[in-house]
Amino acid sequence: MNELSGTTPAASARRRPVPAAWSAPRAWVLLWRKMVAVESSGSGVDQPVWTRTLVGWHIVFWVLLAMTLALSFSGDLNPTRQAGFVGAAVVLGAAYQFIGMPAIRSRRALPSYAYRLVLIACLVVLVALHPQSVFLMFIASAQIWLLCEDVREGAALSLLLVVGVGAAQLWNVGWGWGAFWDILPWMLVSLVVSLLFGIWIEKVITQSQQRAELIEQLESARDELNEAHHSAGVMAERERMAREIHDTLAQGMTSIVMLAQTAAVELQRGGTDGAAARLAAIEDTARENLAEARALVAAFTPVALSEATLSEVLRRQAERFAAETGVDVQVSLDLPDEEVAALPQAQQVVLLRSAQEALANVRKHARATQVRITLGLSDGGVWIEIRDDGSGFTPAAVSGGFGLTAMRGRVEESGGSVQVESAPGRGTRVQVLIPATAQEDA
Template identity: 70%
Template structure:
């Protein structure tokens, strides 16, 4: 019978062991008191009996209790051998102490690592105790036939009780192992969710930085380069206008950085509608690049304002990323931004007449990948239609349902 130490370490099992200790010492104390007050024992036998009871109490404390907790094999073997000797000697001196079997028989099973060991030692215990009873009765055949049925019944009860205890403990061990596995799986799942949350937050912050701060910095670099060229040519007024645009862009970047730290709504949408922000973005882009930017709405201003905040953020970031790509790659002269409702939801389309590219032959950069990730998180789709020499059209569609404010 396999009884690893992990089973003993369980709080319920520890409390059960304490109960076993109390019952053992209570029964042993009762037999000692009975031996003291009975008239059946001579003084010599009474002293011998009390010595055996004291020895049994001592070895139980020194050998059995540590063996039950720490699974020390030699202590278990030594205790059971001495226990069988003490109990059989006590029964030989005072047959009424036979009821000690009720507590010592389970100890054999508790301290055994295999069922075969427990069965063998149980038989040894009952044979020894039966022999002690027979000795006390004078070795008569009548006493033998009186004792035999009780020994057989005691052995059968001990076997059934011991095997039942072993099955209960085995099932408890399996349940404990299952609980440990479930707890480990729960901890792993919680760690995985935490890691996924951290990665998702990092990705979100990366997209926000790319769509706001990085694009703002790119605009500042291009404006400063243009201003430097104009100053070298003596064009003071155009350079001053560029410097003013740099200051405005830097202020907006600073506000966006503060909003990112505080996890607020984009600064551009905090005091204006999406339609107003798109028009303002188009005007600024035209002023910075000289590209003709047209913003058209196929929906009323109040319908735009009624869009959930989450949708407005996604649509705004899509427009910003598309304009950034036009600035860096397209070489376009005209850009069209169109916002409207469709049967499937709300859509924004950004098209240009630039150089275009082959989407299948050119891996998308981080900006387009970030746009796709943001839109897909909202349940939407991104489509890119482009070809060399005929411009690019980016369309973002977000379903009208399932969006959160």
């Protein structure tokens, strides 16, 4: 006789409990294959790994629940037990659909606890009525760990699950010590496997959430970097446009104002011929400014360079400057015209704008009588020098206006350098050098 229940050993043998670990290999393989399949087909690379495997978890749960129902109908359960078994399975399915699945996605504490308690209770009933339902422990253990907040919580609920299922099996076979010792090893194995698997799931979820946060931070940093690059590009374009306008339209307008003032003075003195010449110069300057404005809208190549070589444009600028100011301007070329024409367009633009800016400063500040423009080629690259005999200044004491700053910015963008030498009463020398490497690259 059995010590606790009075059942015979033969009856106990016929009703021996189904070890939980017997169904482990098949359940683990099925679970793993579903996880891998969903993971490999997931399209949201910015989602945490565990959220992309939820479809696999859902499929495994419903498949195992359906298998459990099918096995119960093929067994020898009496109508009362069958009805109780089906009722418990329906309650478990409804709890998973309406409480468990939303809780897994939302990670809210109250629904998570409620579902896991219902899960354990339903599983205890199912195993008590039909011991073959024990393989549901593995999906139940996984769901417990999916919904836990820390390892201690998962371990406590896993222990509750194992104890409840073990008690259900003992109730099914009868409360005997023989059945207890048969069940105990498999329950311990199930508990250890559940703990190991649960700790792994917890680490996966934690790492996935950390990766999702890192990806979010990287995307935010990338957006900020793109915005910074866009702002820098806008500022650079504004500075470039400001330099173009300063070197062309602003200087042309300055010439027009000075010519108009000179013409007004000559008209007051009765010098109609001189005034007419000034008016003609005003018209020429205005037409050239209009052409430059159209060129700025269409492109950034100066109109003068599109119609003549750099040496010709420099001579023309010198002649007009001399006519407008009365300053003697000389242009000297230390390299043949064909070599000047062979210079890259970008270098010619930089050299021309530098000469225009230097002449504008002579007009405004130098009170010079002579200006010499020299264009040459050396081992270091191509250079242009503008020298005047004006009043000069102390470069260290002058921060520099927009014109000189714009000149430096334009030249440095081409890889070149600007040197300014001046002293009070000794004139000024401005030299712009563009390296040969920049010439070759251009």
